[in-house]
Amino acid sequence: MxxxxxxxxxxxxxxxxxxxxxxxxxxxxxxxxxxxxxxSPKLRSSLIDHIDAITSYPDREYTSLRRRIGAYVGAPVESILVGNGSTELISLFIQMEHPKKALILGPTYSEYEREISLGGGTSLYFPLKEEDDFVLDLSAFKAALNESIDLLVICNPNNPTSTAISQDVMRKILDECKRFDIFVMVDETYVEFAPDAAAVDSIPLTRFYNNLVVLRGVSKFFASPGLRLGYAVTGNADLLKYINTHKNPWTINSLAAVAGELMFSDNxxxxxxxxxxxxxxxxxxxxxxxxxxxxxxxxxxxxxxxxxxxxxxxxxxxxxxxxxxxxxxxxxxxxxxxxxxxxxxxxxxxxxxxxxxxxxxxxx
CATH class of the missing domain: 3.90.1150.10 (Aspartate Aminotransferase, domain 1)
Known part of the structure; x- marks a missing residue:
């Protein structure tokens, strides 16, 4: 055993x-x-035709890839950042925010707590309760928010409970977080699998809330964990500028960039x-x-x-x-x-x- x-x-x-x-x-x-x-069959059949991409550096701005992602998720290209998998972007945003105290909806993915701890921060958990079938109690959750919290981390839909927070409820959470100056990181790794993805999708909210970043990747829905391709969407122009100034260039390789363009268009x-x-x-x-x-x-x-x-x-x-x-x-x-x-x-x-x-x- x-x-x-x-x-x-x-x-x-x-x-x-x-x-x-x-x-x-x-x-x-x-x-x-x-x-x-x-x-994606489109990726499988076409990637070899783009093999020469490895003979040159990727576009430092990944403009074509970001444009394709923007069309896929319905977000302006200037609000999109790409990275070496969503795990790198989780780490990057936590490093940039450098929270002293973070609140995490749990049970959930352990990498959030690990990254916060590496930066010297403390993580608290707000439990999704078994008696509520692991569905968030919004009133109790809002009562747990206060000015001592710097960062809120939500996996939506959540791993491992497979429960989700609707866009309407997320808006109420963001409003409350604005009151206490709490930045919100939403990991949407699994949102594309949802029966009604539009009802769960928080990317449209990035147009109205500058305290929000939404993270996604291609590992799960597009069955490509080995590509290490992730992306983030935020309406916080100052944060994007700061990250683009400080992050390493060419965080994803040429073939991963090409692969992203192909798979996002395989309707x-x-x-x-x-x-x-x-x-x-x-x-x-x-x-x-x-x-x-x-x-x-x-x-x-x-x-x-x-x-x-x-x-x-x-x-x-x-x-x-x-x-x-x-x-x-x-x-x-x-x-x-x-x-x-x-x-x-x-x-x-x-x-x-x-x-x-x-x-x-x-x-x-």
């Missing part, structure tokens, strides 16, 4: 291979939350992804809702959080049971406020999802 300290991340396939003797090529990762369709792939995830999300949620041995939380993203109710079975047991069949789920007990009864899995192809459901049912 694996120990708590040995829990695996979705990218830890080499470790899985070493510990379990299963070739990583034979593992289906329901833990990585990556689009099961793989990379057929984008639509096919949304249809697949929407169908499988509904199917998996509705089926597991009927199981008396689990509690499922209604998902907004491309993954679902599940609580085990069956006595004598925990997330370690399920992980062990599934990985022996080459199916990798995520034990969520390393997230704040969650314990060994919680696990998460993302939606893959219909066949693989059926295989996982049958595997889980064997133990549950």
């Amino acid at each position: 694996i120990k708590h300290k040995d829990h695996f991340h979705g990218s830890d396939l080499e470790k899985i291979e070493e510990v379990y003797g299963i070739k990583k090529e034979n593992i289906t990762s329901f833990s990585a939350n990556v689009n099961p369709l793989g990379i 057929e792939y984008i639509q096919e992804t949304r249809e697949l995830i929407d169908s499988e999300r509904t199917r998996c949620y509705e089926e597991m809702k009927t199981w008396g041995t689990v509690k499922v939380y209604k998902p907004t993203a491309n993954f679902m959080l599940v609580k085990i109710l069956k006595p004598g079975v925990d997330a370690d047991d399920l992980f062990e049971h599934a990985i022996r069949r080459g199916l990798m789920i995520r034990n969520c007990s390393t997230f704040p406020f969650l314990d060994e009864r919680f696990f998460r899995f993302c939606f893959m192809s219909p066949e693989k999802n059926t295989e996982l459901l049958e595997c889980l049912r064997e133990l549950l």
Whole structure:
């Protein structure tokens, strides 16, 4: 049995291979939350035609890429900053803001707290409560805001709960944060998977709030974590000017820049992804809702959080049971406020999802 300290991340396939003797090529990762369709066909067929891009430096301003992103997200090109993955941009904005005290909605991705700590800041968590199905209680949250907080960090839709804050609610949060001079960083890594992405999207709010930055990347929706391509949108011109003055030039390579332009314009792939995830999300949620041995939380993203109710079975047991069949789920007990009864899995192809459901049912 694996120990708590040995829990695996979705990218830890080499470790899985070493510990379990299963070739990583034979593992289906329901833990990585990556689009099961793989990379954009337009990107796959066209990238080789642009291979000569590596013979010269990228445009320092990444003008063409930023223009394509602007068209994709509906934002002016001057409000867009690109970086070496959204993780680099998280680090960059936290370094620029240099918060002494940050508030994070949790349970959530651990990188926020880590970056804040590296800068000498302190992180507090506002818990999304299990009794509320991990949906934000706006009144209680607003009451927790005060002038001692410099930075608010929100993952939306949130990992691992798969719950989301609507644009209308986000506007109320931003209004309250303006009162206390709190800067808000919204990580929208999973927003494109949402059933109604426009209802969750905070990028339109950057036109009206200068205390907001929205971060996105291509790792999950476009199945391209190896490209390390991320982007940020903010209406704060002074902040953009400061970052562009201080950041390293050429933060992304020429091929990643070209790849971004290709994938953001692959409308057929984008639509096919949304249809697949929407169908499988509904199917998996509705089926597991009927199981008396689990509690499922209604998902907004491309993954679902599940609580085990069956006595004598925990997330370690399920992980062990599934990985022996080459199916990798995520034990969520390393997230704040969650314990060994919680696990998460993302939606893959219909066949693989059926295989996982049958595997889980064997133990549950």
